[in-house]
Amino acid sequence: MTLAKPPFKRSSRSHGDEWMDDEKDLSGFRGRSLQKKLSESSARSKGGKPLAASESNATVVEVFPKLCRIKVDATGQEVLCSYRRAQVYDHGLGGKGTRERSPVAVGDRVRANITSPQSGVVEGVAQRENQLLRPAPGREKDEHSETQPVHVVAANIDVLVIVASCLKPEFSPGLVDRFLVAAQLSGLKPIICVTKIDLEPSHAPWALYQQLGFEIRTLSTRTGEGVDPLRSELQGCKVVFCGHSGVGKTSLLRALTGRDVGKVGEVSDATGKGRHTTTSAVLISAPGDSFWIDTPGMRSFGLALIEPEEVSRYFPELEAAPCDPKPCSHGPKEESPGCAARGLPRYESFVRIRQSLLPEGEEDLDS
Ligand SMILES: Nc1nc2c(ncn2[C@@H]2O[C@H](COP(=O)(O)OP(=O)(O)OP(=O)(O)O)[C@@H](O)[C@H]2O)c(=O)[nH]1
Ligand SMILES: [Mg+2]
Ligand SMILES: [Zn+2]
Known part of the structure; x- marks a missing residue:
């Protein structure tokens, strides 16, 4: 071809x-x-x-x-x-x-x-x-x-694979939370893929996501751990792979396809960050009618098509919190004295996302 x-x-x-x-x-x-x-x-x-x-x-x-x-x-x-x-x-x-x-x-x-x-x-x-x-x-x-x-970023997809390395660069819960909101908003199935598990991290901040019911896969393209099951799982799906630069998106696509798709770059020793090796989103044909899309590393991910007051809908544990009264805006103490969501592990992340959607200058929570 x-x-x-x-x-x-x-x-x-x-x-x-x-x-x-x-x-x-x-x-x-x-x-x-x-x-x-x-x-x-x-x-x-x-x-x-x-x-x-x-x-x-x-x-x-x-x-x-x-x-x-x-x-x-x-x-x-x-x-x-x-x-x-x-x-x-x-x-x-x-x-x-x-x-x-x-x-x-x-x-x-x-x-x-x-x-x-x-x-x-x-x-x-x-x-x-x-x-x-x-x-x-x-x-x-x-x-x-x-x-x-x-x-x-991509159109007509079924699955958002959120790629996050356990180390080099460090696992980034804030970015994972944003992608989880975006996936739910667009009706995509999110799968969090924790890469570079061969680096033997001393703690596992992604365990929280498993407890919350999100799909987590741990893998290594160095040892091959977790790659075959992921390939079987994504067979026949239209998938977009997103995450920070250097987390191993292109390496993972190479391992999944068995082809030298895209360029793989080094992570900087000085900053622990990737070097933005992939520079544009590229669709890679996968078995059957499906495709897998590699994307450039993103430093951050802003949310579109969502109102600040809708954000909590995409944090299932906040929705489930026994706040009194319900529904609760999960605001600061003076606004929501009976809120049971404050203190939950992802509460601060929720606050930051909601804050980022407010018109400039408008005060939100006192986090
Ligand atoms: N130890 C280890 N290193 C890995 C693994 N997967 C990828 N890497 C390394 O991580 C670095 C970055 O890999 P890439 O695949 O280029 O990362 P990327 O996410 O595509 O980066 P951008 O294109 O910049 O967004 C390379 O040096 C890879 O060799 C892994 O499973 N284990
Ligand atoms: Mg890449
Ligand atoms: Zn509340």
Whole structure:
């Protein structure tokens, strides 16, 4: 198979997904009015109608500015296609209020007109079953246009594998909690994969997630521990793998596929962090109709399409806490004197997430 390559060289921060990964991710986006904005923008959208799934003939494998790589159903060939925002269906994230960074996302089903053996044009995009979405980091709302850019990490997926190494870099519960909320919000099954278990960590902060009923897998691509069962489990599923840089996402995909997919990078000894080796989300064909998507390491993960008061819904132990009265906002003592959630292990994490969704300047809990 000939792999279509984009007709330009990647430079470190000019394109790909790496520019999305910025510390501003958590501060630049307030979710309170987003849902309203999205429905308004959807109603106003001038984009074309979505394709019926039966009209699509390819899946998006990788996205670049104005170009995307697609895999054609009939031939299995990968072809580089141009797309123009006006020509493809607007998923309702566009228009005034919010703006999708790109109108096509990895995992999208498209109809492509193949004009030469290695190139073509995307003529339409099928309506998505779902999407893993986040505010586009580093792209603050433009005060003149009032648009809020959002980044669709992947579309049409079943499972979110949250990859977190036990060490090098350290297990990061805050990021895991954000991905767990995002997965539940988008209707994806979350699986937390704790990698590098061969490093023999002295404590296991992920045990908490098991107690809470989330799916945890521990594995090592060095020793092969846990890899075969995960492969069997993900067979036939459409999966996106997300996590910090250096946790071993690409290494895991190599182990699962048995192919040299993507580049693997070293973790810095000085900072204990990865070096952002994978620079854009890439769809990797898996057995059957399924696919697995590798993504660039994210420093943080902002949440979109969620109101601050909805966050507790995605923390099952908070929902189950015997607060009096119920329902409880799980606020500070003066606001919710009978709250039984304060003191639970993930309470602070919940507070931080809720705080990040409040309009700037609005006080939340005194955590
Ligand atoms: N000890 C140990 N090291 C591992 C394991 N899996 C991956 N690594 C190492 O972790 C480092 C980072 O691996 P990558 O697969 O590039 O990590 P990544 O999550 O894809 O990183 P980005 O592409 O930057 O987001 C490499 O040096 C790997 O060899 C493992 O199971 N055990
Ligand atoms: Mg990688
Ligand atoms: Zn409460």
